Amino acid sequence: MDKIDLSRRAFIRTAVAAGGGMVLGFNIPATRDAAAATVQPELWKPPAGGVEVNAWLTIDADGVVTIRVPHTEMGQGGMTSVAQLVAEELDVPWEKVRAVLADANRHVTRGNEYKDMSTGGSNLVRNRHPHIMQAGASARERLREAAARKWGVDRAQVTAKQGVLTAGANRGTYGEFATAAAQIALPQEPKIKAYGDWWLLGKDVPRMDVAPKVNGSAIYPIDVRVPGMVYAAVRACPVPGGRLKSFDFAAVKARPGVIAAIELKQSKANLGNSDMRSAIAVVADSFYRAKVALDLMPIEWDLGPGAQNSYAAMDAQARDLMDKEAKHAEEVRGDPRPLLASPGGKVVTGSYARPYETHAPMSPPAAVANVTAERVDVWSFTQNVAATLLLAADQAGRSPKDVFVHGTFQGGAFGQGNAVDITRQAVELSKQLGKPVKVIWTREEDTAQARSRPPIWARFQAVLGADGLPTAMLSRAVGETFNPAYADRGIANMPYNVPHFRYERHVVPTNIPVGPNRAPGNNANGFTIEQYVDELALAGGWDPLEWRIKMTEGNERWQRVLLKLKEVSGFTTKLPRGQGMGIAVVESHGSTVGVCATVEVTRRGQLSVEKILVVTNSGYVINPRAANEQVYGCVAWELSHTLQGGLDLREGRFRNTNFDGYKLTRMADMPPVESVYAMSQDGWWGGFGETAGPPTPPAIANAIFFATGKRIRSTPILQHNLSWA
Amino acid sequence: MNLTLSVNGTSHQVDVEPETPLLWVLRDTIGLTGTKYGCGIAQCGACMVHIDGQAVKSCNVNAAAAVGKRITTIEGLSPDSSHPVQKAWLEHTVPQCGYCQSGQIMSAAALLQRAPNPTDRQIDDAMSENLCRCGTYLQIREAIHAAAKLGRS
The missing domain is CATH 3.30.365.10 (Aldehyde oxidase/xanthine dehydrogenase, molybdopterin binding domain)
Structure with missing residues (x-):
């Protein structure tokens, strides 16, 4: 990817403005004192000197553009993404761009002026870029129109580029025309730019929120x-x-x-x-x-009554239920049961489980x-x-x-x-x-009261045809009462072309409320189906990567990821004992992501994850550098829950509510991660903030199988004996 | 009880119970909120400060025990984010949510003080005191090597 000409030494700086409104951008003098943490409530107002061209941005006399970001900055880089999307259309030098958080009161009292201030589901770029870019495009056209009227030319003759308007010998800055632009009504709003016309999107842009986070001045x-x-x-x-x-x-x-x-x-x-x-x-x-x-x-x-609940009881009940037909059922491609029941068929069965986990954001x-x-x-x-x-x-x-x-x-x-x-x-x-x-909330209170990530149990059965590929498959998952649909994700809609496929779901009761947690559903379910697929491939005499390529024929987004994995991973099942590579692919939040994990396991069972390779197909990527940071973060996130993690539910409450008992990935456990893109660029946009997580656990478990011969059917993996002889 | 604490070169009189963790005295009494609460049981390192030059988890030190010591918080590491570790953190855009990063930076600065050119193994050992839920470990490792270079130049 190209790098735009931004001096990385021109460190982004920040100021804590009066009223606590944080302005982020280039070359703003840093301030840092204890009083900055004391904020006086006051009505939101635009930064001094700026002219509001529309709700999304102001331009001041020096051409500084301040972009209002409706979304939460929680580490995913949302402030930078919104600023980048607006700046692309406005066509303004990145050094002149500032970002501030938009005002919720204004949004609510003016008919949802920013359309949607929610931040989640990896939605910001993939689903909101059209209206965010529109804000920049609409402002740019008003600036052009204002200049056209002043100069007595047609708008089509006015060029808007890098903060400057020109038409023949006429020249003016955005700052000069901002006031006039704000008054202009256009008969028709402009179209946003298509992929291929971008000058800023697709380029590495350093995150805007870094400076206040290295000197203690960032306010949470x-x-x-x-x-x-x-x-x-x-x-x-x-x-x-x-x-x-x-x-x-x-x-x-x-x-x-x-x-x-x-x-x-x-x-x-x-x-x-x-x-x-x-x-x-x-x-x-x-x-x-x-x-x-x-x-x-x-x-x-x-x-x-919740005090009677325990994970052990839920687990026993779930395993029992998986022997029984469920009421909630969907025959996706015809009933597989007659084929599964027919005598002489080679049936492959696999079952897997994941426990409760919690978010544990570093700030309680x-x-x-x-x-x-x-x-x-x-x-x-x-x-x-x-x-x-x-x-x-x-x-x-x-x-x-x-x-x-x-x-x-x-x-x-x-x-x-x-x-x-x-x-x-x-x-x-x-x-x-x-x-x-x-x-x-103390850390203990947070773990006890957060809406947890739910457990899941899943059992798969398939019968193999003469070519070793499955002809019929039955998936039976078990979710819990608060949000059973999390159990469906990635399983009910699995992409493999098995001619007969039925999905069923049971529910076990619990007292633990659940909620969204980075790639909800998929984060646990990838571990189940993507290990089963490996078992199925090996039982039929297929290489797991070739099996996936064969079974997703015609699915361009998956094929692109799988073929890229084949090209760059060096995946092989032929490593000596004690070493293993494993692959897995999960589609979530619009993106298809493949992972190849490389592990070593000593004879005594000491596991070391040597490398994680991630191949992402999100259609497009606007900031590869920031996207890579999300990939690394997603891997670390799931590494925590794969190897360690696991909430211990007994007598209706979690027993490991702090980091002495709820163990998470630390520096020494973190393998190198390589992030590679295989983008379809077919008009479809996927998300980035949570999509590299779900394929990580099954890729590691599959790699452990090749290293040790042991199939790991539940997490945390480090609770299993991985020794081999 | 009145205690005198020396924080970032300034002497502060504080009226707290002597067993109050230094973390809460820094944050709530003195108003230096760059030092963060993450677990309260010396597991996560978000509250890391320097006491007489050593990296110490401030949730695990009571105020009385810090009297007479030289306490440095993230706010006192440099006046203008010019410490080599801060410069490297900016260059490598290490923080994501940023909440743990004050502690990470204080741990890294103390590491470089005793090992100006640390190996990956030394980085692993020192930095495994600090949790990061966003998973910025790879950028932290890179930035520490970069800071070591900056420190030498």
């Missing part, structure tokens, strides 16, 4: 300080579904700094994603004092709310400031027009920011106390 919800603020530590029932019975505030009331204990009542019997659970909060003048008092305060819970969730007579101000853990605004309005009992949700960076979110009740907790506490309140 946990860092926000408002004058007069008090701190709350909260605890919901440790067994999800249970309720608070009683608490003895008198026992801790006299402790230093302690202000109050407040019960947070569960809002309804069946909780939605962001509804408030039964919980107790202790409020003090510092978080540590609140936390210690909460730890010491006697609390009684009505644990409810935090929220600040200030409910006053006039207005409500919120800084919170979220992936959608507009949705959070409506939640806060609902909890405060106020009109959305009086609610202001302020953008901050997020210290990781991974889907959890779409399904969390901490905003309601903070608003409720502030409303009751009449003061600004900061709520922080």
